[in-house]
Amino acid sequence: MEISQDRSIELTNTATDKIMSVLKEGDCTKFRVYVTGGGCSGFQYGFKFDDDEAFDDDIIDYGKFKVLIDSMSYPYLYGSTLDFVEDLSGAKFVIENPNAKTTCGCGESFTV
DSSP, X not given: OOOOTXXXXXXXXXXXXXXXXXXXTSSOOEEEEEEEEOSTTSEEEEEEEOOOOOTTOEEEEOSXXXXXXXXXXXXXXXXXXXXXXXXXXXXXXXXXXXXXXXXXXXXXXXXX
């Protein structure tokens, strides 16, 4: 994967492959990454396939699909890397976030 300095979030090859494999099953071409309040550490990551673009979304083109980040989530996710892991606890998307000061044990929530 070529790293681009103008992307607000990067995807590993594993994450890209997983998104592409799921996209083949449906008609959606956009993958939304967002942050919500909640979780055991304050904020929680969310992921969904979503063709609805908002006027203030950051839209990152990865060729065969686009990643959407809403304006409220953008400052929390800027500079992050999205990965997809399969281990003993299951299969899931995970974010390596340089903005997070602490994370919970499962890695699904964080504080800034």
